[in-house]
Amino acid sequence: GAVVSQHPSWVICKSGTSVKIECRSLDFQATTMFWYRQFPKQSLMLMATSNEGSKATYEQGVEKDKFLINHASLTLSTLTVTSAHPEDSSFYICSAPTGAETQYFGPGTRLLVL
Amino acid sequence: QKEVEQDPGPLSVPEGAIVSLNCTYSNSAFQYFMWYRQYSRKGPELLMYTYSSGNKEDGRFTAQVDKSSKYISLFIRDSQPSDSATYLCAMKERGQNFVFGPGTRLSVLP
Numbered sequence: 120g121a122v123v124s125q126h127p128s129w130v131i132c133k134s135g136t137s138v139k140i141e142c143r144s145l146d147f148q149a150t151t152m153f154w155y156r157q158f159p160k161q162s163l164m165l166m167a168t169s170n171e172g173s174k175a176t177y178e179q180g181v182e183k184d185k186f187l188i189n190h191a192s193l194t195l196s197t198l199t200v201t202s203a204h205p206e207d208s209s210f211y212i213c214s215a216p217t218g219a220e221t222q223y224f225g226p227g228t229r230l231l232v233l
Numbered sequence: 234q235k236e237v238e239q240d241p242g243p244l245s246v247p248e249g250a251i252v253s254l255n256c257t258y259s260n261s262a263f264q265y266f267m268w269y270r271q272y273s274r275k276g277p278e279l280l281m282y283t284y285s286s287g288n289k290e291d292g293r294f295t296a297q298v299d300k301s302s303k304y305i306s307l308f309i310r311d312s313q314p315s316d317s318a319t320y321l322c323a324m325k326e327r328g329q330n331f332v333f334g335p336g337t338r339l340s341v342l343p
């Protein structure tokens with residue numbers, strides 16, 4: 120199957136700092152990527168849809184200025200958590216759809232804000 | 234009513250058992266159905282993908298879709314401790330976003 124990578128796999132930061140998470144499609148091009156958030160023992164929550172060459176589409180209740188998304192190329196999308204606070208601590212996962220109406224997930228990034 | 238319902242478990246079975254995981258949904262326009270396996274602290278891994286109704290088999294895994302009943306299933310034969318994970322169903326209409334079930338936590342006991 121298609122391969123999606125994420126970097127870093129885990130990050131610890133101080134409250135008030137910003138953290139950037141990268142999502143790459145390694146063996147295919149993705150004009151669209153999805154960013155999810157997952158709390159322990161809960162399902163995936165779609166945060167936003169990242170679109171190459173245009174603005175991201177955010178789900179209701181997700182702050183655009185808090186979670187900055189940039190889809191710089193057909194293989195790279197970044198999520199920046201700005202002015203992070205402890206409540207932003209979570210597992211962030213990206214995914215990229217393929218032409219077969221399915222999607223492949225990255226391995227996730229665990230963020231801990233102290 | 235949620236768009237996709239799935240029993241959260243946890244479901245515990247002995248090694249070698251046949252496991253049945255299920256999801257029900259309300260949107261009759263869903264055409265694409267997927268099952269993902271997610272190990273703790275890892276991203277979901279695509280297990281099975283099915284278009285429309287019918288069965289699909291891959292090794293120990295069988296996916297079934299019954300669109301008339303709005304019900305999908307994943308069967309795991311000869312379950313192994315390494316199958317212990319959370320299983321997420323997902324489905325979508327053409328051109329729309331994916332909708333995920335909440336996941337079922339499975340434990341296969343040696």
